[in-house]
Each structure stands twice: as C-alpha cells, then as structure tokens.
Amino acid sequence: MSGEGEVPQAIRKLAPGKLVIASHNEGKVREIRALLAPFGVEPVSAASLDLPEPDETGTTFVANAELKALQAADLSGLPALADDSGLCVEALGGEPGIFSARWAGPSKDFGLAMALVEKNIAEKGPDVPRDAHFVCALALAWPDGHVEWFEGRVDGTLVWPPRGGNGFGYDAMFLPNGHEQTFGEMAPEAKHAMSHRADAFGQLVAAVF
Structure with missing residues (x-):
C-alpha cells in the first residue's frame, strides 16, 4: 500500500484480464479506461455488471475507495x-471533501455543486483565499479480500464563473497551479498528464503492473 510521496511497494501484482471499475460515474469510468488502456487489462464497469452502489460510510477517501x-x-x-475522489477547499475547512458527489444532490447536478461551493466561499468575505486541491484515492481489491491503495493530489485555485465543457464534476472551476486553463478547458490528454487521478495511477502502475 502507498500514500502520496511514497514509493509504491505492492504486495501483489495485477495479472492481465478483466478488471471491474467499481464506479457508476461514467466520467470516472471513461478516464480510468483511458489510463488503463496500455496495460493489457479489460475494464468492465460496475454498472454493466448490475453491481449495486454501496453506501460510502468511510470517513476518508481511502476508506471509501476500499x-x-x-x-x-x-x-x-x-x-x-x-x-x-473529491475537491477540498481550504477556506471551507476541506469541504466538500469526501462529500463532493453528495453536494451535487440526487440528480448529480455539478453545476449546482459548483454554485454551492462558490456561495460558501463568498460568505467568508471578498478576500478569502481560493486555494483548493483535488484528492484521488485508488483501491485495488481481489475477491479474497486483499487490497492495495494509492493516493494522489493536485493543487490549484478556484475560478468563477466555471470555464470549459470538458471533464466532469468540479473540473470547470479548478485551475491547477502553474496553468492558465481549468480542468474543464483542458484537452483530456493534458488533464490525464497531471491530474490527481493521474498521480494515483502513476503510483498504481509502478506498483502492480
């Protein structure tokens, strides 16, 4: 198992073949498929297997991924x-954090979620810092209960109004440090090269393939 900044030391390698992507979020599934494409695995989504979505009762990103x-x-x-994964806003004490998807409501309306983030920041005052970061925890589990996990992060600031129609979730309001385009404006391959998910995947690839 590995965390941010550590050299991944996997106990178990992943053999070629089918791998379930345990998500019903098509945006996540699409990104994960693209990141897995070079490694000889055959991704199948949880939705395509009619697997239920579990209650996310963990108190950390890693716990929920596991x-x-x-x-x-x-x-x-x-x-x-x-x-x-989720967006952590410094001025909001790390919220929405593990509740990032829930801020979008039952209809998964991330336009609403981004507006709620902006409203909560604005209530803190006009000069509040807009620093934020995305976290991605990946958990790879086998049927016998063995788990490997990896955690990635990318830092940036929040813009308003949102910019760009690419990506998903809060991407259109997140401007990564050192860049002039939000994740919503970036081409997918540009985001994949430096996102929180790419960071976690880099650790996973080094450890299990």
Missing part, C-alpha cells in the same frame, strides 16, 4: 478498482 472495491470484487469474483 469499501467500493471490496464489494465489487466480492460480488463479481474479479479484481476490482475503485476511485474515491
């Missing part, structure tokens, strides 16, 4: 990879 991966591996009999 419970999703373990359930998918147990129900499918295949290795499963789960992602739990």
Whole structure:
C-alpha cells in the first residue's frame, strides 16, 4: 500500500484480464479506461455488471475507495478498482471533501455543486483565499479480500464563473497551479498528464503492473 510521496511497494501484482471499475460515474469510468488502456487489462464497469452502489460510510477517501472495491470484487469474483475522489477547499475547512458527489444532490447536478461551493466561499468575505486541491484515492481489491491503495493530489485555485465543457464534476472551476486553463478547458490528454487521478495511477502502475 502507498500514500502520496511514497514509493509504491505492492504486495501483489495485477495479472492481465478483466478488471471491474467499481464506479457508476461514467466520467470516472471513461478516464480510468483511458489510463488503463496500455496495460493489457479489460475494464468492465460496475454498472454493466448490475453491481449495486454501496453506501460510502468511510470517513476518508481511502476508506471509501476500499469499501467500493471490496464489494465489487466480492460480488463479481474479479479484481476490482475503485476511485474515491473529491475537491477540498481550504477556506471551507476541506469541504466538500469526501462529500463532493453528495453536494451535487440526487440528480448529480455539478453545476449546482459548483454554485454551492462558490456561495460558501463568498460568505467568508471578498478576500478569502481560493486555494483548493483535488484528492484521488485508488483501491485495488481481489475477491479474497486483499487490497492495495494509492493516493494522489493536485493543487490549484478556484475560478468563477466555471470555464470549459470538458471533464466532469468540479473540473470547470479548478485551475491547477502553474496553468492558465481549468480542468474543464483542458484537452483530456493534458488533464490525464497531471491530474490527481493521474498521480494515483502513476503510483498504481509502478506498483502492480
């Protein structure tokens, strides 16, 4: 298992074959498929297997990724990879954090979620810093209960109004440090090269392939 800044030391390698992507978020599934494409695995989504979405009862990104991966591996009999990720806003004490998806409501309306983030920042005053970071925790689980996990991060600031129609979630309001385009304005390959998910995947690839 590995965390940010550590050299990944996987106990178990991932063999070629089917791998369940334990997510019902098509944006995440699409990004994960692209990142896995070079490694000889055959991604299948949890939705395509009619696997249920578990209640995310963990108190950290890693805990939620682990419970999703373990359930998918147990129900499918295949290795499963789960992602739990979110936006952490410094001025909001790290919120929405692990509740990032829930801020979008039952309809998964991230326009609403971004507006809620902006409203909460504005209530702090006009000069409040707009620093934020994305976190991505990946958990890779096998049917026997073994889990490897990896955590990535990317830092930036928040812009308003949102910019760009690419990506998903909060991408259109997140401007990564050192860049002039939001994740919503970047081409997918540019985001994949430096995102929180790419950071976690780099660790996973080094460890398990």
